[in-house]
Amino acid sequence: MTVFKKIFPLALLLSAGIATAQYTDQINSNRPGESMGAFSVGKTVMQVETGIYGIKEKHEVLNNKTKGLGLDLTLRYGAFLEQLEFVADIQYQFDQFEDAIYVTNRNDFRQFVIGAKYLIYDPNKNYHPEVNIYSWKANHKFKWHNLIPSVSIFAGANLIGKNNPYSFPDDGLSPKVIAITQNRFNGVIWTNNFIADKITTDYPSYGIISTLTRAFAAKWSGFVELQGYKSDFYADVVGRVGAAYLLNDSMQLDASISKNFKDTPSILYGGVGFSWRFDADYHDILLPxxxxxxxxxxxxxxxxxxxxxxxxxxxxxxxxxx
The missing domain is CATH 1.20.5 (Single alpha-helices involved in coiled-coils or other helix-helix interfaces)
Structure with a gap:
């Protein structure tokens, strides 16, 4: 709780955005981080982002532990407007929960969210900075304009059923809202998500995810991420690192590892994933x-x-x- 109180205000202070047209020649995946980018995949584009993860938890006070596997699936589709995309974010987990008395095998949806994201503001739209043909340094120096973020809003609903081992009995249907900002600083993309989740239930949750992403080779990129969340029932801070490899303009592989900062419980998980874009208007699906x-x-x-x-x-x- 103390760690969260220190980091949450700092992240709010720092969040001050990537600004290009919605459609890009290369795949624009949210994996392997947990944050949602400000930009949509583009009109008529369908994108599948999926992966498998392993998880290990241990609670030092309650003396219980959990280990298992999970499947991630995010479906994104751009429709009607370039700024709009529809999202289904699904996570299904298989695990074994063990305490001092019982061993229980569990499996169910850990997350099932459907909703839509809309780009409210793009600071680079109609922005045409002058190019200095005589100075590389002048063209790459810090620009105050970069402090202005792209801004999007996501609104959706949690569809977790009752008697789910990963949620409270009264969770059921509940809203989820995310405010998204995104900046680019000389090749580094900074994305922030401000999240209000399950806000109509007995245990609403509020959090932030802050992600720094950078390409360090023609086909490779890496990221570091910090996530904090808090409710009346539970609070935690999780750090993540990972990398992605571009197979071609429509396909991406990724891997990541995550660790929290306490032992009630301690959480460690890692996973690998794959993202695949199908563009109905521009080109067909292609294997490498x-x-x-x-x-x-x-x-x-x-x-x-x-x-x-x-x-x-x-x-x-x-x-x-x-």
Missing amino acids: SQADAEKDQSETDKKMKKKKEREEKDRLDNVPTE
Whole structure:
């Protein structure tokens, strides 16, 4: 509780945003972190973000422990507007809970949320900074404009059923709201989620997730993340680190590990995942080998077109004049 009280105000103070068009040439996945980005996948784009994780918990005071596996699945679909996407966020867990007397095998939905996200404000829309063609340093220096975040809002509903081992009996249908800010600072993306969850139940929860992401190679990116949450029943702070690898413009692999900061209970979990984008308007789903083959074919077509243009030019140049 003390750690949370120190970190939560600090994160609120620091949250002051990535600003591009909604549609991007490369996949825009929220994995492997837990925060939600400000931008949608783009109109007519369907995206699947899934993974498997292992979890280990131990409560030093109550003398119980849990170990198990879980499945993550997030479905994202952009529709109607470039700024709008619909989201289904699902987590199903299989575990074994053991205390001093009993061993219980459990399995159920740990999370089942459906909702929609809308981009309220994009500071880079209609922003056209001047480019200094004589100075690389001038073009890459800090810009105060970068402090202005992109802002989105997510509104959804928890659909956890009754008698769920991972929730309270009265949880049922309840709202979830997230305010999202996102900034880019010279290649580093800073995302903040301010969360109000289950606010109509007996145990509403409030929290923040702050994520720093950076690409450190053509296909590799890494992230660090801090999450804090608090309710009348439970409070905790969790740290995460991980990396993602871009297979091609539509597919991404990822891995991460998470650890909390106390022992009532201590929590350790790690997972691997996969994200796959299907763009109905722009291109079909491609496996890595298919993508490479299409790229090679495209290059071949360009070369053939240039060859034909040269041949046609040579033919015209050699036509005799009267």
